[in-house]
Amino acid sequence: MELLSELDMMTCPMTYGCKNCGVELAESDDCISRNFRGVHGEAKLFAKAANLDLGEPIDRHMTTGLNVIQLAHCRQCKTCVGWRYGNAVIESEKYKEGKYLLEMQLMVEKESKLGSKL
């Protein structure tokens, strides 16, 4: 029984919410990579995100070179929780275009309440 419930946990989709106000920002299904680093440490790359306000495009020099990014703020509490990648300068960075980097330190992971949203 314990094994089964563990398995359920692993296959259950998770959502990522703003740590400050709890609003839902992203879903584990949309997570592309778990091996990113943000300003605050561990970060993840998402194909889609929700409830974010994006800032003006800015140039930022990162370990991978120059990136154009837009800072992403929680729409509800205005906390800056990560950024969205704009057009990539380097070919190898193209896959990040339009994707969201969200800081794990600024989010809470919770089980998706699929079906109970209404």
Ligand SMILES: [Zn+2]
């Ligand atoms: Zn928030």
